Amino acid sequence: EHADFECIDCHKRFYSINLYQEHREEICEYRCVPCGLPGCIELIKWFDMGAHFLSMKHQTILFKLTTDICTRKKHTSDTANPFNVDSNIQQELMAINENMDSIPSAVDNSLEDCKRLNSERDHIQTKNNDILPQGKEIGKELQSGNEKFKKCMDGHTETEKQIDDAKNSRWPTKPLVLDMNDTITFPIAKQPNDINTPFSIQTPEFCTSSWGYKLVVRVCSTYISGEERQEYLSVYVSLLRGNMDSILVFPFPYDIYVSLCDQSKQKKDIVSVIKTGDNVSAFNRPSSDRNNEVGIVKFCPLKFLKDPESNYLKDGVFFIGIFIDFLNMEPKLV
Structure with missing residues (x-):
């Protein structure tokens, strides 16, 4: 039996593991990757990642994350005391430091994704350059098809001429x-x-x-x-x-x-x-x-x-x- 692989994004089928892996890693336009920003659970098409980083939705989540890190829910005044306030401040500062540590990781992930996307773009450009000679061959085949179509139209014109000859009571002399x-x-x-x-x-x-x-x-x-x-x-x-x-x-x-x-x-x-x-x-x-x-x-x-x-x-x-x-x-x- 032949191998049978299906792309989970575009549902295209492949009968070779090499073609399937190449399609998943370099070609599939519908392949999605996670944003990487905490709180942003959206899956983005890999070639749209740059646009997603600049989108209003992504910027809003980033702003909210930063605000949450810097601000905590206020405690009611009737339960606050100097000792608890100091303790709460220290806890919040620790939480802020922990969350701040996660931001560089998210930024690093985004930068890595950008580098990977740039690499994929360069690879696709190389593929396009390889396809150009094939495009020239297809152009030659199209030109050949146009010549055949012209011959067909010439035959159609000859048929119309025979009909005109019939209308004018003139018959072709060719046996x-x-x-x-x-x-x-x-x-x-x-x-x-x-x-x-x-x-x-x-x-x-x-x-x-x-x-x-x-x-x-x-x-x-x-x-x-x-x-x-x-x-x-x-x-x-x-x-x-x-x-x-x-x-x-x-x-x-x-x-x-x-x-x-x-x-x-x-x-x-x-x-x-x-x-x-x-x-x-x-x-x-x-x-x-x-x-x-x-x-x-x-x-x-x-x-x-x-x-x-x-x-x-x-x-x-x-x-x-x-x-x-x-x-x-x-x-x-x-």
Whole structure:
């Protein structure tokens, strides 16, 4: 079992007797020592001892002690006689002498405490000088942390730029690939008033990896006439001809999950899946630039975006996420 020591003043715990003794004798700011003046029973933090000696409370006790030494309770006049008075005076003088002898001892104790406190102060100053190089090292680490934070902010700025590009209908020209979670998310710029008019937006082409399949997504509004008379948000996916098709497996074997991202803290994304096994012809090796698109006509009611308090359309942007289920994880659908 390890040693376990607790400082009685600050309650800090130590697992080494050396660290505990060093803390008690030199470091603990809450360590208290007695004043040393008869009648003053207060425990003082060692670094406040000088201030305590000058305090009104300490000076009052010192004055009272001096007064008590020099003055004794008067005897009633009816019981006094010359012999008793002389005897009492001698006794009081003896008591005064005894008490006077105790004053130098108290003063010596106070002086010793002052010397010890000065020594501890010098030791702490030495410790501080030793800590300064460590402070410089910490400063270097903070500078390194600031550089990492700057890189993070640069990445955040790039994300904001992509959102601005989406709002201005400009897509980045750099080829896009899925992230480490096999996911890619597209910001779609649409003001609430624009949702009321038919629209169709195609995302940039993207690849499952640098050597993987190439796809594209189209998001549009669809009006179902007849008895239903309902508007829907529709999402379609097309498989494109890619540079690595000759070494890839076809038909494209992985299910594609489509999500409309909830931008609130509730994170109630709307998710649906495109089963590639149900649409084999659309996922064969492309013989032209692109195969026929396949998708989800009734992905979600369009009113989810028209609602002024919608959690899916914020600041004129909604997000469509694409997840390729390479590991057959079958995420839970909402």
